[in-house]
Amino acid sequence: MKGELLLFSSVIVLLQVVYGCPDKCRCHSSTNFVDCSxxxxxxxxxxxxxxxxxxxxQDNQIHHLPAFAxxxxxxxxxxxxxxxxxSDLAPGAFHGLQHLQVLNLTQNSLLSxxxxxFHSLPQLRELDLSSNNISHLPxxxxxxxxxxxxxxxxxxxxxxxxxxxxxSMPSVRLLFLKxxxxxxxxxxxxxxxxxxxxxxxxxxxxxxxxxxxxxxKGKDLLRIPHELYQPCPLAAPxxxxxxxxxxxxxxxxxxxxxxxxxxxxxDLLECELKPKPRPANLRHAIATVIITGxxxxxxxxxxxxAAIYGCTYAAITAQYHGGPLAQxxxxxxxxxKERLDSSPA
Numbered sequence: 001m002k003g004e005l006l007l008f009s010s011v012i013v014l015l016q017v018v019y020g021c022p023d024k025c026r027c028h029s030s031t032n033f034v035d036c037s038x039x040x041x042x043x044x045x046x047x048x049x050x051x052x053x054x055x056x057x058q059d060n061q062i063h064h065l066p067a068f069a070x071x072x073x074x075x076x077x078x079x080x081x082x083x084x085x086x087s088d089l090a091p092g093a094f095h096g097l098q099h100l101q102v103l104n105l106t107q108n109s110l111l112s113x114x115x116x117x118f119h120s121l122p123q124l125r126e127l128d129l130s131s132n133n134i135s136h137l138p139x140x141x142x143x144x145x146x147x148x149x150x151x152x153x154x155x156x157x158x159x160x161x162x163x164x165x166x167x168s169m170p171s172v173r174l175l176f177l178k179x180x181x182x183x184x185x186x187x188x189x190x191x192x193x194x195x196x197x198x199x200x201x202x203x204x205x206x207x208x209x210x211x212x213x214x215x216x217k218g219k220d221l222l223r224i225p226h227e228l229y230q231p232c233p234l235a236a237p238x239x240x241x242x243x244x245x246x247x248x249x250x251x252x253x254x255x256x257x258x259x260x261x262x263x264x265x266x267d268l269l270e271c272e273l274k275p276k277p278r279p280a281n282l283r284h285a286i287a288t289v290i291i292t293g294x295x296x297x298x299x300x301x302x303x304x305x306a307a308i309y310g311c312t313y314a315a316i317t318a319q320y321h322g323g324p325l326a327q328x329x330x331x332x333x334x335x336x337k338e339r340l341d342s343s344p345a
Contacts, residue, residue, distance in 0.1 A: 163190035
């Protein structure tokens, strides 16, 4: 009996070593779910069960994710890191998570994202980056994300979003963009065109509300006519490398940095949307032409009717007065008639 108890306890210890559950975490082996939320953790727990499929680490105080932070859980499919203090993510922080489908990074202190950060997440379906301080997203966050269907970046500090990044997500169906600092100038035209196509194909978005310039502040980007966008000017050259020297001159002609800076500011102002009269709508123009044609036709018919009436009236009047006038105006016939009347029978 003692031998059986010793063997049983040894098996339990061995299982705890191989599939141990870290302190301050609750492990559910039947569902491969590990819950380490609300434990005041400052780093990722070590010795996580390798069979873990879902890992909750929200509501902690984790500031940094090092490279290979989740190497012990290669089968992870859902990771929740929301409401921490994350501000630094190493480029290889998620390396090895080939099966990850859901990643929640909302309510942290992220300022920007490395373009290599998500290279190792080919199966990612949902990415939530909302409620951070992200002011810039790279043109690409990795290779084409064939499986990504939900992207949330609302409540950040974004002013622009490159169209190339969105085009690398051909399967996305839900896109959350509200509550950013969108600068509705020529640089956002690509996003507008992409969103129009996205909505036409059945995609769902909460819209882009302009934060600047003042002309469009509070307006929906999709309601601003295309005609108000002007092509973006070329970027101003570097003041240090933009000194111009005329060949053949002794001292050369140098463009002052202050002058170059003013040129850059002028180009930037030209890049802003300038309100212009909106061209007449084609439907309105066609309707105007039709109405004008109908009115002109009615006027012509009235003039024709008036002409016919006048001619008819003149003809009748002439016929009525024709007999007496003819008799009065022919004196020869009158004299002949009088002579015949006075001759004896």
